[in-house]
Amino acid sequence: MRTVIAIIMVIAGFGLQFVSYFFLAAPWGLPPTGPVHSEPRVPFAPALFILGVMLVFLAAVVYELLPERAGN
Amino acid sequence: MATRAKDRFQVIGHPSIGFYGLVTVLLAVFGWGIYAYYREFTEGMAQTGLRDIGTMGGATWGLYVAFIIYFVGVSFAGITTAALVRMLNLRQLRPISRIAELLTIIALILAACSVLVDLGQPLRGIVNLFRYARPQSPFFGTFTLVISGYLFASLVYFYLDGRRDAALLARYPSRLRWFYRLWAAGYRHTPAERRRHEIASFWLAIAILPLLVTAHSTLGFVFGIQSGRPGWFSALQAPGFVVMAGISGLGLLAVIAAVIRVTSGAGKQVIPEDVFRYLGIFLAGLILTYLYFTVAELLTIMYAGPRHDVETTWALLAGEYAWMFWGSVGSLVFSLILLAGSIFVLRRHIIGSAVVSGLLVNLAAIGKRFLIVVPSQTVGPLLPYGAGHYAPTWVEYSIVLGLFALGTLMFALFSRIFPLIELAEEVE
Numbered sequence: 001m002r003t004v005i006a007i008i009m010v011i012a013g014f015g016l017q018f019v020s021y022f023f024l025a026a027p028w029g030l031p032p033t034g035p036v037h038s039e040p041r042v043p044f045a046p047a048l049f050i051l052g053v054m055l056v057f058l059a060a061v062v063y064e065l066l067p068e069r070a071g072n
Numbered sequence: 073m074a075t076r077a078k079d080r081f082q083v084i085g086h087p088s089i090g091f092y093g094l095v096t097v098l099l100a101v102f103g104w105g106i107y108a109y110y111r112e113f114t115e116g117m118a119q120t121g122l123r124d125i126g127t128m129g130g131a132t133w134g135l136y137v138a139f140i141i142y143f144v145g146v147s148f149a150g151i152t153t154a155a156l157v158r159m160l161n162l163r164q165l166r167p168i169s170r171i172a173e174l175l176t177i178i179a180l181i182l183a184a185c186s187v188l189v190d191l192g193q194p195l196r197g198i199v200n201l202f203r204y205a206r207p208q209s210p211f212f213g214t215f216t217l218v219i220s221g222y223l224f225a226s227l228v229y230f231y232l233d234g235r236r237d238a239a240l241l242a243r244y245p246s247r248l249r250w251f252y253r254l255w256a257a258g259y260r261h262t263p264a265e266r267r268r269h270e271i272a273s274f275w276l277a278i279a280i281l282p283l284l285v286t287a288h289s290t291l292g293f294v295f296g297i298q299s300g301r302p303g304w305f306s307a308l309q310a311p312g313f314v315v316m317a318g319i320s321g322l323g324l325l326a327v328i329a330a331v332i333r334v335t336s337g338a339g340k341q342v343i344p345e346d347v348f349r350y351l352g353i354f355l356a357g358l359i360l361t362y363l364y365f366t367v368a369e370l371l372t373i374m375y376a377g378p379r380h381d382v383e384t385t386w387a388l389l390a391g392e393y394a395w396m397f398w399g400s401v402g403s404l405v406f407s408l409i410l411l412a413g414s415i416f417v418l419r420r421h422i423i424g425s426a427v428v429s430g431l432l433v434n435l436a437a438i439g440k441r442f443l444i445v446v447p448s449q450t451v452g453p454l455l456p457y458g459a460g461h462y463a464p465t466w467v468e469y470s471i472v473l474g475l476f477a478l479g480t481l482m483f484a485l486f487s488r489i490f491p492l493i494e495l496a497e498e499v500e
C-alpha cells in the first residue's frame with residue numbers, strides 16, 4: 001500500500017510539473033512575439049510547478065513514515 | 073567510526089563559554105547586517121553601489137548576485153557528496169555526509185536571502201515569481217528548481233537521514249526530547265525500517281543528482297544565453313558554473329570538517345584523515361577541470377572574439393579587474409599544487425593543505441563570481457556609452473557579512489541540538 005501511494009505521488013508530481021509548465025504557465029511561443037507570451041494562462045502556475053516538485057520528493061517521506069498496516 | 077549517543081548527548085547538553093562568545097559575535101554581525109538592510113529597504117537601492125548600465129554608468133547586478141551564485145554553488149557539493157556516498161557506497165566520506173547535507177540547506181537559505189536583498193521590494197519578488205515566472209526564462213528554472221525544489225529535496229533527504237539518530241537521542245531524558253521524538257516519528261530501527269530507508273535514500277539520491285546538475289546549469293544559462301552582454305554568451309558558462317560550484321562547496325566542506333574535527337571531543341576518530349584525502353582528490357580534479365575551461369575560454373575569445381568581448385577580457389587580464397582575476401586564478405593554481413603535493417608526493421600535511429586550499433578556492437570562487445557578474449556590465453558596452461564603474465557600498469558589504477554570520481549561526485546552533493556526525497551502531 002505504502003509503495004503504491006508513493007508511486008502515485010511521484011506520478012502525480014511529475015504530471016503536475018508537466019501540465020503547469022506546458023499548459024498553465026505562459027505559452028512558449030517560438031519565438032515569443034507579444035505580451036501574451038509573458039502572461040501565465042493560469043495565475044500562480046509556477047507555484048503549481050513547485051508543488052509538483054515537492055510532491056515527488058514528499059513521496060519519499062510518505063514511503064518511510066506510513067505504517068504498513070493500520071494500527072501497526 | 074561514529075560517536076556514541078551518550079557522549080554526543082552530553083556534548084549537546086553543555087555548550088562551552090567559547091560557544092556563547094561565538095554566538096554573541098555572530099548575533100552582533102547579523103544584527104549589523106539587519107540594520108544595513110533596514111537602511112536599504114527604507115531608503116532604497118540608492119544606498120547600494122548599484123546603478124543603471126550605460127545611462128548611469130554602473131551595474132544593476134553586483135555583490136548580491138555574485139553571492140547568490142556563490143551560495144548556490146556551495147550548496148552543490150553538500151548534497152552531491154551525500155548522494156554520492158549513498159549511491160556509490162563511498163564509506164570514506166560517510167562521516168561528513170550529514171555536515172554536507174546541512175551545508176546545502178544553509179547555503180540555499182542564504183542564496184534565497186541574497187535574492188531578496190537584491191530586490192528593492194522583496195515582496196514583489198516573493199509574490200510575482202510564484203505568479204508570473206515564465207518557463208522560457210532561465211530564472212524560472214533557477215527559482216523553481218534551485219531555490220524551491222532543490223531546497224525542499226535537501227530538507228527531505230536531511231530529515232529522513234536524521235530519523236535514526238533522533239530516535240537514539242529520544243531515549244535519553246532532555247529538554248529536547250519532544251523534538252527528537254517528533255523528528256524520529258516512530259522510528260525504531262527495525263530491519264524493515266532500515267531496508268525502507270535504504271531504498272528511499274537511494275531513489276532520492278537518484279532524483280537529486282540530475283536535479284542539481286540541471287539547477288546549477290540553469291543558473292549558468294542566466295548568463296550563458298545572453299548575447300547582449302560581452303563575456304556572458306558562452307557554451308562553457310553552464311558546465312563552468314557546475315564545476316566551480318563543486319570547487320567552492322568541497323572546499324568549504326573541508327574547512328567545516330576540519331573545524332568540527334578540532335572542536336569536537338571525538339572528532340579525530342570520527343573524521344579521519346582519509347576524509348580530507350578524498351575531498352582533496354576530488355577538489356584537485358575539479359580545479360584542474362576549471363582551469364582548463366578558463367584557458368579554453370580565454371583562447372577562444374582572444375583569438376578571434378567579437379570586439380566587445382575582447383575589451384571585457386582585456387579588462388580582466390590587464391585592466392581594472394586584473395588583480396582580482398589573477399588573484400583568483402593564482403589561488404586555484406596554488407591550491408592545486410598544494411593538494412597534489414601533500415596527497416600524492418609528500419603524503420602528509422593532508423588536512424592542513426585541504427583546509428588552506430578550501431579557504432583559497434572559496435576566495436577564488438567569490439572573485440570569479442564577481443568577475444562573471446560585474447565586468448560584462450561596466451566594460452565593452454554594445455550601445456554608445458562610456459565604460460562604467462561599480463563599487464559596493466558599506467550597506468552591501470554589511471548585508472553579505474550578516475548573511476555569512478546567519479549561516480554560521482545556523483550551523484553552530486544546530487550542532488548544539490543535533491549530532492553533525494552519525495551516531496555509532498553499538499548504542500542501538
